[in-house]
Amino acid sequence: MNVVGRRTLTVIALVALAIVGALTAEWWLSQSPDRPFGHTQAGHVLGWAGLLLMLLVLAYPFRKRHTPGQRWSKSLFQVHIVGGLVGHLLILLHAGAHLHALIPVLAMLAMGLVVVSGIVGQVLHALAFRTMNEQRRLLLHQGLPEPEVEARLQALAKQEETFRLWQVIHGPLTVTFVALAMLHIGGALYYGGF
C-alpha cells in the first residue's frame, strides 16, 4: 500500500474513533435524568460553536472562487480541513444518537455525507498533488524551462476531471447540509425559544 493509501486508512480510523468517542461522551453527559445533553445550555453552546466553526470552513472555497488569481492558501485549506472535522465533531457531541425529528436527522445525515465526501476530496487532492509534482520533475528532467513547465502543469490541472466531479458532489451536499442545519436551528428556536 502506498503512502496516500496508508494515510487515508489512518484518517478513516481516527475519524471513526472520534465519532465513537463523541457519541460515548454525549451518552455519558446525558445520564442526568433531566434531559439529553443537547437540550442543556452547554449542549446548545456546543451546537452554536460547531455551527460557527463550520461557517469558518466556508472561507477557503469562498477565497478560491472569488480570488482565483491569488496563490493557493495552504493555511486557509488547513482551517477548512480542521474546522470541517472539529466543527462536525462538536455537532455530534451536541446531537448524540437521539434520532426522532426528521429535520435534525436529515441534517445529521447530510453532515455525515459532507464529512465523508470531504475526506474523499482530500485523498483526491493529495493524489493530484503527487501527480503534479511527478510531472514537474519529469518535465524539468527533460530540460524544459520553468515557465514552460508551469504553463503545461496549469493546462494539465484545467483538464483534471476527477476533482471537478468530486466538487459537483461535495458542493451541493454542503448546500443541502447548511439549508437543513438552518431549518433545524429555526425550528429549535421557534418551538424552544431563545
Added chain:
Amino acid sequence: MTWPPPFSMYPVLLTATLVLIIGLGWASARDPESFWAPGDLSVHHAGRMSCTQCHEPFRGATTANCIACHADATFISQPDSPPQIFHRQAARERARCLTCHTEHRGTTARITTDPLNPHSEFIFRVTGTQSCRDCHAGVQKPGPKYGLLNNDAVRRLVAKGKGAHGPGRFADCFRCHAGGRTGAERGS
C-alpha cells in the same frame, strides 16, 4: 456538469427549492411532531395536545400554557396531599413549571424531573393507591425510609418482587421495570 452550476440552471434549481419548501411546510403543518419534536410526548399529553397549545413562537413551552389546563384552582380545590401542597406553594411563588417538569422524553417517561415522588406515577398504577400518604406518613423530605407505613398496600408491594422490594430499593422503579412494565427485566 460543473460546480457552481451555470446561470441557465438557476430557474430549475430555484423552482425545485420552492417546491421543496412548500412541501416541507405542508407536511410540517400536518404532522409537526415528526419533523420538529425531540421525542414522543408522554401518555399524559400524547394525542391530546398540538404543539402550539404548549409552545409559544420563539418562547418555548410557557407556564401560562401549562396553567391553561392545569389551573391554579385545581390545586386549591384538591384535598391535602404532598403534591397538592407543593403545587399551591409553587403557584404562590409563581415558579416555572419547567423547573420540575419536562416532556418529549417518550410515552412512558417521567415528566417530573425533580420529584418529591421518585417512583413517578407508575407506583400509583401498580399499587392502586391515590397519593403518597397511602404508603408514607408525614412526607416532606426524601430519605431512606421516608416514613413507610406498615399497611396492606406496603405489605403487598414488599411481598411482590421476590425480595427485590426491600428497604432502600423502592425508589427507582424504572431501574427494573423499564418502560413502565409491571414485569421486571431479566437480570435486574
